[in-house]
Amino acid sequence: MSAQLQNAPTIAAQEHTPVTPRTSQPRERGIPEATVARLPVYLRALQALHESGTPTVSSEDLAEIAGVNSAKLRKDLSHLGSYGTRGVGYEVEYLIYQISRELGLTQDWSVAIVGIGNLGRALANYGGFGTRGFRIAALLDADVSIVGDKVAGLAVGHIDTLEDVVEKENVSIGVIATPASAAQGVCDRFIEAGVTSVLNFAPMVLNVPPGVDVRKVDLSIELQILAFHEQRKSDGHVESGRIGQTGNAR
Amino acid sequence: MSAQLQNAPTIAAQEHTPVTPRTSQPRERGIPEATVARLPVYLRALQALHESGTPTVSSEDLAEIAGVNSAKLRKDLSHLGSYGTRGVGYEVEYLIYQISRELGLTQDWSVAIVGIGNLGRALANYGGFGTRGFRIAALLDADVSIVGDKVAGLAVGHIDTLEDVVEKENVSIGVIATPASAAQGVCDRFIEAGVTSVLNFAPMVLNVPPGVDVRKVDLSIELQILAFHEQRKSDGHVESGRIGQTGNAR
DNA sequence: CCCACTTTGTGCGTACTTTCACAAGGGCGT
DNA sequence: ACGCCCTTGTGAAAGTACGCACAAAGTGGG
Ligand SMILES: NC(=O)c1ccc[n+]([C@@H]2O[C@H](COP(=O)([O-])OP(=O)(O)OC[C@H]3O[C@@H](n4cnc5c(N)ncnc54)[C@H](O)[C@@H]3O)[C@@H](O)[C@H]2O)c1
Ligand SMILES: NC(=O)c1ccc[n+]([C@@H]2O[C@H](COP(=O)([O-])OP(=O)(O)OC[C@H]3O[C@@H](n4cnc5c(N)ncnc54)[C@H](O)[C@@H]3O)[C@@H](O)[C@H]2O)c1
Numbered sequence: 156m157s158a159q160l161q162n163a164p165t166i167a168a169q170e171h172t173p174v175t176p177r178t179s180q181p182r183e184r185g186i187p188e189a190t191v192a193r194l195p196v197y198l199r200a201l202q203a204l205h206e207s208g209t210p211t212v213s214s215e216d217l218a219e220i221a222g223v224n225s226a227k228l229r230k231d232l233s234h235l236g237s238y239g240t241r242g243v244g245y246e247v248e249y250l251i252y253q254i255s256r257e258l259g260l261t262q263d264w265s266v267a268i269v270g271i272g273n274l275g276r277a278l279a280n281y282g283g284f285g286t287r288g289f290r291i292a293a294l295l296d297a298d299v300s301i302v303g304d305k306v307a308g309l310a311v312g313h314i315d316t317l318e319d320v321v322e323k324e325n326v327s328i329g330v331i332a333t334p335a336s337a338a339q340g341v342c343d344r345f346i347e348a349g350v351t352s353v354l355n356f357a358p359m360v361l362n363v364p365p366g367v368d369v370r371k372v373d374l375s376i377e378l379q380i381l382a383f384h385e386q387r388k389s390d391g392h393v394e395s396g397r398i399g400q401t402g403n404a405r
Numbered sequence: 406m407s408a409q410l411q412n413a414p415t416i417a418a419q420e421h422t423p424v425t426p427r428t429s430q431p432r433e434r435g436i437p438e439a440t441v442a443r444l445p446v447y448l449r450a451l452q453a454l455h456e457s458g459t460p461t462v463s464s465e466d467l468a469e470i471a472g473v474n475s476a477k478l479r480k481d482l483s484h485l486g487s488y489g490t491r492g493v494g495y496e497v498e499y500l501i502y503q504i505s506r507e508l509g510l511t512q513d514w515s516v517a518i519v520g521i522g523n524l525g526r527a528l529a530n531y532g533g534f535g536t537r538g539f540r541i542a543a544l545l546d547a548d549v550s551i552v553g554d555k556v557a558g559l560a561v562g563h564i565d566t567l568e569d570v571v572e573k574e575n576v577s578i579g580v581i582a583t584p585a586s587a588a589q590g591v592c593d594r595f596i597e598a599g600v601t602s603v604l605n606f607a608p609m610v611l612n613v614p615p616g617v618d619v620r621k622v623d624l625s626i627e628l629q630i631l632a633f634h635e636q637r638k639s640d641g642h643v644e645s646g647r648i649g650q651t652g653n654a655r
Numbered sequence: 656c657c658c659a660c661t662t663t664g665t666g667c668g669t670a671c672t673t674t675c676a677c678a679a680g681g682g683c684g685t
Numbered sequence: 686a687c688g689c690c691c692t693t694g695t696g697a698a699a700g701t702a703c704g705c706a707c708a709a710a711g712t713g714g715g
Contacts, residue, residue, distance in 0.1 A: 189672060195629040199608065213692065222610040226674055226695095233694055241680045241693045258629050259636030266628070273527035280523045281624065283608060289628050327635050328628065351638060352631040354624075358449065358533060360472040360650055368634045369650050370627045374531065374604075377620045378516070378539050379445040379508050381578055381602040384618045386509030388601060400610050400619050439702060463662060476665090476704050483664055491663045491710040 186257070190231040196221045197228065198254045205247050213244035222400050265292035267326045267350075269341050270333030271301055271311050274356055278332060279307040292324035297337070314341070321348040328352045335359040342369075436507070440481040446471050447478065448504045455497050463494035472650050515542035517576045517600075519591050520583030521551055521561050524606055528582060529557040542574035547587070564591070571598040578602045585609040592619075 200220040204212055214232070218225035232238065232245070235257050239245045255261055266284070268275050271294050278284075279294055294306055297314045304311045312320060320326060329345035331338050331353060338357035345353060346367055355361055355371045363369055450470040454462055464482070468475035482488065482495070485507050489495045505511050516534070518525050521544050528534075529544055544556055547564045554561045562570060570576060579595035581588050581603060588607035595603060596617055605611055605621045613619055 187671070191630055191633050192626070194633075195623075195626040196610065198629075199625075200610075214694095215692080220610070222612075224674065226676090227672085229692090229694060230673085237694070239693050240682085242682050242691045244692070257633070259632040260629065262636070264628075264632050264635065273530045277523035277527040278624070283625055284628075287625065287629070288632070328631050352635045354627050354631060355650075360446065360450075360470070362472075366638070368631055370631055371650050372622055372624070372627060373445075374528070374622070375449075375533055375537065376442070376445040377604055377622060378514075378534075378578065379448075379510065379537070380441055381604060381618055381620055382509040382514050382538070383441050383444075383507070385514065385577055385602045386512070388616070400605070400621050437701075464664095465662080474704060475662095476706090477702090479662090479664060480703085487664070489663050490712085492661045492712050494662065 186234045190234055191258075193221070193223065193227075193231055194254050194258055196223075197231070198251065198258070198260075201247050201251045201254070205251060209247055211240075211244045211246050214239070217245070260288040262288065264289050264328055265324045265326045266290065266328045266330055267293040267295060267317070267320060267324070267345075268330040268332060269295045269314065269317070269345075270331060270337070270357075271296040271304075271306055272332065275332040276306055278330065279309065289328070292326050293320045295320065297333075317341075317344050318348045321345070321350055326350055328354065331355045331357055331361075333357060436484045440484055441508075443471070443473065443477075443481055444504050444508055446473075447481070448501065448508070448510075451497050451501045451504070455501060459497055461490075461494045461496050464489070467495070510538040512538065514539050514578055515574045515576045516540065516578045516580055517543040517545065517567070517570060517574070517595075518580040518582060519545045519564065519567070519595075520581060520587070520607075521546040521554075521556055522582065525582035526556055528580065529559065539578070542576050543570045545570065547583075567591075567594050568598045571595070571600055576600055578604065580604045580606070581611075582606045 197217065200217060201212070203220070204217075214225045214229045218228040221228065229239075232250070235253050238250055238253055266289050268278055268291060271279065275294065275296070279291060284291060291307070291309065294309050294311045295314045295317055296302060296311050299313070302311050302313045321329075326348075327350065329342075329350045329352070331341050331345075333341055335357040338355060338359055339361055342353055342355070342361045342363065346363060351367045353361065353363070353367065353369045355369055356373075358373055358375055361369050361371075447467065450467055451462070453470070454467075464475045464479045468478040471478065479489075482500070485503055488500055488503055502511075516539050518528055518541060521529065525544065525546070529541060534541060541557070541559065544559050544561045545564045545567055546552060546561050549563070552561050552563045571579075576598075577600065579592075579600045579602070581591050581595075583591055585607040588605060588609050589611055592603055592605070592611045592613065596613060601617045603611065603613070603617065603619045605619055606623075608623055608625055611619050611621075
């Protein structure tokens with residue numbers, strides 16, 4: 156079989172002594188998915204603070220910027236270890252390093268995008284990609300009239316070279332931006348080639364074996380969720396209040 | 406104030422709703438967010454079944470297609486009411502109607518996209534948009550060299566006409582595809598103009614007042630989450646198992 | 656009309672999240 | 686050195702979400 160399951164319990168356990176300088180904290184293995192999904196948000200907020208020259212920040216302030224409850228933020232960070240100083244807060248630069256390390260951003264990840272249509276091109280041209288450890292290693296498409304085109308400085312390759320590219324470029328994350336009908340096939344090839352992380356933009360549920368992570372970005376679903384709440388608001392209710400940013404989780 | 410919050414605490418909660426004086430069975434007001442987020446997935450699966458001529462489907466089969474546990478699916482559907490027939494399953498067409506109605510897709514929603522750059526164009530050209538009750542009412546940008554261009558059959562308008570457009574076209578959902586630096590400003594204008602649902606593609610946390618829904622789509626965060634798990638996999642662990650599709654929730 | 660069989664709807668225990676509230680830790684002024 | 690004040694880290698409570706297991710409900714055959 157393959158399919159199903161939402162979040163996984165995350166294991167925990169072993170872990171030698173980290174590299175951390177002095178006050179290193181034992182950090183337990185097993186960070187909650189909900190926390191993992193928020194770490195990138197904290198990281199972005201911290202980088203903004205760092206760029207503006209702020210040396211330290213309290214959980215209260217950082218939480219405000221990140222749009223979360225401060226207790227939640229502290230608990231999230233506590234999963235990484237005790238990197239704060241009571242009475243003071245967290246050292247911005249140090250925390251950036253810790254979160255980056257935890258997320259695996261201290262190493263580079265090669266990404267291959269398949270389906271260089273409207274969306275694929277936008278993704279390829281998206282600068283924010285490389286800013287954080289992600290490198291677009293290849294752009295692939297099945298349409299021979301597109302193959303060879305230069306997009307964002309990269310020549311589009313033919314889908315048939317997927318396996319070669321994955322191996323040569325050591326691709327670890329596959330992005331699928333093809334029509335839904337081709338998504339499963341592309342996904343299977345990625346997996347067969349050894350890729351175990353997939354980001355899917357096609358509006359369909361991919362079937363994958365255990366051990367493979369798939370995250371989906373589905374515009375249509377987002378709109379439908381918004382429509383649901385919008386309808387509620389005008390449904391006569393005075394009530395409804397949804398609040399701040401809701402994105403993905405697990 | 407305004408700011409904060411990530412996922413909303415789910416309104417549901419209180420909302421006794423003494424409303425329905427009738428029989429007890431009917432759907433209580435207050436569908437769990439997690440359920441709302443899955444309804445669109447079920448809907449899509451059902452439509453595929455409908456197109457292939459399938460008249461009824463069991464929770465087991467539908468769950469398989471949607472990639473979820475069948476008990477979860479049944480519980481989700483039970484929030485809408487009892488639309489299944491024991492021993493048979495659910496009537497595809499009827500269920501499509503019920504879910505559509507619940508999601509508010511039986512009415513049309515006008516959408517305005519701001520920021521017609523790489524991503525904005527891809528969104529505008531995205532056909533799947535209109536397929537389900539969503540109509541792109543306007544495309545706006547601040548760059549005068551873009552204003553006037555025809556994208557997906559629509560002329561790009563100037564951002565200064567936002568308020569007029571929202572009123573004239575009765576826009577209820579605003580899509581932000583501008584650089585992060587302009588996102589909050591655009592968001593504020595949308596809200597000021599009366600829009601209470603926003604879909605944000607800019608990598609930043611928007612500050613909004615209560616009553617306004619914001620959903621974000623953040624490519625960078627998705628990649629970072631994948632990187633986290635990818636790192637775990639190679640961290641020596643044999644273990645890690647994340648599985649099937651993970652998308653947004655709440 | 657009754658029985659065997661299928662599938663729904665849901666009670667219940669478990670697990671995960673969020674939030675509150677506060678004791679303990681640490682810096683700083685005196 | 687001492688004590689005050691600020692902020693962290695976290696136990697515990699409350700709220701949600703999941704998925705199992707099964708009684709109830711409906712179908713079709715005999
Ligand atoms: N454009 C958007 O804003 C948007 C939004 C949400 C979802 N999506 C989804 O993203 C996907 C891509 O959207 P798009 O607008 O870029 O579509 P598109 O038609 O512009 O591009 C699809 C590309 O995939 C290529 N392709 C088709 N089959 C392939 C295969 N087997 N192997 C490799 N490449 C193949 C095509 O040649 C084409 O270049 C679709 O599934 C769409 O539903 C798009
Ligand atoms: N392209 C992607 O794949 C991608 C992926 C993830 C996130 N994003 C985010 O989406 C946003 C748009 O990305 P893009 O690649 O399309 O960028 P882009 O630079 O191509 O387009 C941005 C557009 O917004 C317009 N704009 C700027 N300020 C504006 C304002 N105040 N009002 C109205 N319009 C304004 C610009 O004129 C431009 O046309 C960015 O925030 C980016 O980080 C993009």
